[in-house]
Amino acid sequence: MLFSALAEAFKQIEAISSRAQMTARLAEIFRQAPDDAAILPYLLQGQLGPPYAAPDLGLDEQRIAQAIAAAASVSPDEVRRLYDQLGDLGLVAEHLLPSAPRPLPVQDVYTQLRQVATTVGVGAYVEKVSLFQDLLQRTGGQAARYLVRIAQGRLRLGVGDATLLDALSVAVVGSTSLRPRIARAYSLCSDLGLVASRLLTGGPDALDQIHPTPGRPVLPALAERLPSPAEIIRRLGRVIAEPKYDGLRLQAQKDGDRVWLFTRRLENVTHAFPEIVRAVRQQIIADQAILDGEAVGYDTRTGQFLPFQETARRRRKYRVEEMEARFPLRYYVFDLLYLDGQDCTPLPQRQRSERLRQIVREEPNGVISTTLQVETGDARELETFVAEMLRRGLEGAVVKRPDAPYHAGARQFSWVKLKREYREALADTFDLVVVGYFYGRGKRAKLGIGSLLGAVYAPDRDLFRTLSRVGAGLTDEEWLRLREMLDASRVATKPRRVDSEIVPDVWVEPRYVVEVIAGEITRSPQHTCGKVDRQPGYALRFPRVSRFRFDRRPEDATTENEVIEMYRMQSGHGAQANQRRNGDGS
Numbered sequence: 001m002l003f004s005a006l007a008e009a010f011k012q013i014e015a016i017s018s019r020a021q022m023t024a025r026l027a028e029i030f031r032q033a034p035d036d037a038a039i040l041p042y043l044l045q046g047q048l049g050p051p052y053a054a055p056d057l058g059l060d061e062q063r064i065a066q067a068i069a070a071a072a073s074v075s076p077d078e079v080r081r082l083y084d085q086l087g088d089l090g091l092v093a094e095h096l097l098p099s100a101p102r103p104l105p106v107q108d109v110y111t112q113l114r115q116v117a118t119t120v121g122v123g124a125y126v127e128k129v130s131l132f133q134d135l136l137q138r139t140g141g142q143a144a145r146y147l148v149r150i151a152q153g154r155l156r157l158g159v160g161d162a163t164l165l166d167a168l169s170v171a172v173v174g175s176t177s178l179r180p181r182i183a184r185a186y187s188l189c190s191d192l193g194l195v196a197s198r199l200l201t202g203g204p205d206a207l208d209q210i211h212p213t214p215g216r217p218v219l220p221a222l223a224e225r226l227p228s229p230a231e232i233i234r235r236l237g238r239v240i241a242e243p244k245y246d247g248l249r250l251q252a253q254k255d256g257d258r259v260w261l262f263t264r265r266l267e268n269v270t271h272a273f274p275e276i277v278r279a280v281r282q283q284i285i286a287d288q289a290i291l292d293g294e295a296v297g298y299d300t301r302t303g304q305f306l307p308f309q310e311t312a313r314r315r316r317k318y319r320v321e322e323m324e325a326r327f328p329l330r331y332y333v334f335d336l337l338y339l340d341g342q343d344c345t346p347l348p349q350r351q352r353s354e355r356l357r358q359i360v361r362e363e364p365n366g367v368i369s370t371t372l373q374v375e376t377g378d379a380r381e382l383e384t385f386v387a388e389m390l391r392r393g394l395e396g397a398v399v400k401r402p403d404a405p406y407h408a409g410a411r412q413f414s415w416v417k418l419k420r421e422y423r424e425a426l427a428d429t430f431d432l433v434v435v436g437y438f439y440g441r442g443k444r445a446k447l448g449i450g451s452l453l454g455a456v457y458a459p460d461r462d463l464f465r466t467l468s469r470v471g472a473g474l475t476d477e478e479w480l481r482l483r484e485m486l487d488a489s490r491v492a493t494k495p496r497r498v499d500s501e502i503v504p505d506v507w508v509e510p511r512y513v514v515e516v517i518a519g520e521i522t523r524s525p526q527h528t529c530g531k532v533d534r535q536p537g538y539a540l541r542f543p544r545v546s547r548f549r550f551d552r553r554p555e556d557a558t559t560e561n562e563v564i565e566m567y568r569m570q571s572g573h574g575a576q577a578n579q580r581r582n583g584d585g586s
């Protein structure tokens, strides 16, 4: 496929508002260019690789403007003048650069963009700008507009993973019926380019050849909620219960001497946790392995675990050694996804747990430990276990079905979490994606932010639907920090994947997730979460931000269905509480 044709497709997609039409158009692109399938998903999302390995182009606005000026042989002042007039550097490039006579293939453009991104070191900027300038000259016209947007990280076609999965299915079988198989393959490799190229060149059976492999993260399995130990035993039968650590979910991967660490957001954070890297080499008795676990910081003086926020501070690029000394970590591993050439995800939980314990060399002061486990079919015993975990300052328990496989990337009843909030009949915490904010009045007006508009994720429609306006819970400093981050992804109009009837003062790209705690869930005509036809949606009462959850992708936010389910659970609690109050409970 030629890049100019892809740019034309970008333009058409921008004009489409229905998800079904967008899926159909994307499917057509895949059908037209099966040989480019390995890179099309990245470009459609404005990226240069899968999420765990996509380099940044590394050109700021000034350098991009410099490249445009050089490509068009005009002065930087002229570019600035046009920028003021058109308000978009992409349009400036399109205006100044005529379409090149010999259009470039998508593959060549992608290779050169990667070259720009991976050119680093002394004097790299000169080389980067000149490579980008060359690319602009060799494309020009509409193609230049979209190249500039990719460079700015502003392509924003609104193509989410879920829509791409549907489109791939439609491209191959004409309907979305293949989606579960495609999604399963994707969950094992987190690379839509790999999935697309295998599927389009080898057909659906080629998807079965995709297995977990060290170097590529597996999408983490997620836990469902149930209100009580009794409910869990009733639904799951005999279970394995483990402590629920409140730290940073980390997947550790090993291949010989090489080690990788990935977050739940699929970021490669290997460099940030050198002690875990060393411990994987020393304490894991296997040549190749993929482990799932939670890293938790602790206080060396008291031996107590640190709150999540402190642990999260370790995820940084600089002054790593200093941070290691100040906030040492324990890495509690609770699952094994791959071992020496074998995909362990289809194995039952009990077997995975046993194998995991065979390959971890427990050491008195070792960084890596396996989690404590209790197996029971008795609700009271489970209750005691949860109470003990809470007493020890843990978040609660994660209860697992011994015969279930590892459901990569899915929230299923094979894992159920039990937290303090449930015992207190609170609705639990919500991970909301910030889609906009309001300026605020009074004291807050000075901060330029008074409250934020939070949304949940609706995976079936690949949309973010609003659940709450949240104006409490943060200090002035935190509000300011949040506003600065949000301003960097501010957009003029409602982002495409946002479904909202409320219009905030500022719209932002759905990127940042915050955890919100609330008194209860209510029905509300204002919010779009759960809204169908004339039925009202859902909202939160007394919401406040409890912490930033920037370790999450927007798609990891609480889902619309979870809110509906939690509302039901909460109503159940309400009924029980009323019964008790009326004295007719047992």
Ligand code: ATP
Pocket: 221, 222, 223, 224, 242, 243, 244, 245, 246, 247, 248, 249, 294, 334, 371, 398, 417, 429, 431
């Ligand atoms: P929460 O905010 O309640 O932690 P979550 O959205 O982060 O929820 P869930 O999948 O709903 O994630 O809950 C399970 C989470 O608990 C995992 O993501 C993991 O980070 C953490 N966890 C801590 N201990 C365990 C354990 N023993 N087994 C599985 N997950 C655990």
